[in-house]
Amino acid sequence: MPEAEAIRLAQQGDAAAFERLYRLHNRRVYSLCLRMVSNTAEAEDLTQEAFLQLFRKIATFRGESAFSTWLHRLAVNVVLMKLRKKSGNESSLEELTEPDEDSGGPRRDFGGPDLRLSGSIDRVNLQRAVEQLPPGYKAVFVLHDVQGYEHNEIAEIMDCSIGNSKSQLHKARMRLRELLHEALRAQAREDRKAASAETGGKD
């Protein structure tokens, strides 16, 4: 069943059409949720919630945007809402993406003493760093760099301008770089400690 037909039938309450739409899109939505929360149980709940909202509203879908964009907008909103609740406040998207600059906190340095990331970025390190990103940065980074959406699509999904999407992505990458550097420095400290403990033990 083609997607357009499935949408039309789902708008009439057809169960098979609902299932078809779910099967077509669940992978991307689940993946987005999983990258955003890094917890399978939570990602499953969020996926379910995103589709539930989608099916509740499907009668209002008029095709002004692509169906997948519409679905992703719902999913991103569901995830951001969840993360906001988790952090215990009702922050705006700007607050979720601009932790230092607007609040006048210390501006992070762009370089820092050089430890080269080259060779030290792997899936685990990067995943840990992504987990620490503010939700808004995380959403743009996952949508663009992981899922391959273009900035115009992200702008629609996140309800922001294309320029804002580019800027958030850049800040997200820069923040990730800092986090990876911090992790690398921490690792180097640990290694030094372990080495000196070993030396001390021998003396």
Place this chain on the structure above:
Amino acid sequence: MATITCREFLSYLEPWMEGERPQDVQAHVRACAHCTSVIKDLEMIHSEARGWNPSEQDAPERVWTALRELLEQEGLIRDKIPARQQAARGQAPRAGWFAGLFPRLPRPVLAGAYLAALVAVAFALSGPVNKRVNEARWLKGTQISTSPLSAQLNFAEQNSNSYVTRSNPVVAASLHQNLAIVDNYIALCEKSVSEEPQNEVARDYLYEAYQQKADLLTQMTERGENVQ
């Protein structure tokens, strides 16, 4: 050529990553190991993240199962999970669309209507066992199987009318208009069945038409109740 400083390069970094590379910025990058390493880091982050995509997987099947359950509970989908599938999941089967249609009727009446519908559907699905079967017998069979259903729908219609008259007159008019359309559809289907009693498609359409009327009456009853 005058090149830029590292601090100035910062403001060019975002467009640089998007592919905008003016000459003076290129010159700075060629000459500056520090800025080159920043670019390399960002490119590595991007390419590592892009590599995650192929590992995408479907959500576990339980997500769909739970979602389907919720959709049914909220009445967002029409056809229900077959009883045997629900039993296999260790749940009691829910009442079908007839339960929603006759919420205030005594159980025996509801059971009777349900039974009539089952007989009708069984008759519809049974198919022509013997092609030589007398057409009159088919027609009679169809009438016998659908007449209790039709009577129950008429009874439900009277009930729904009393509910709908209490709601918004515009909504009531729209519902009545829809009901008239469905009634016409039923009349056409009944005519087709009486002309071709053995035509399974015609009978399927007739039962589908009854189902549509039942759904519409349910909506009318619900709207009436909401107004109360």
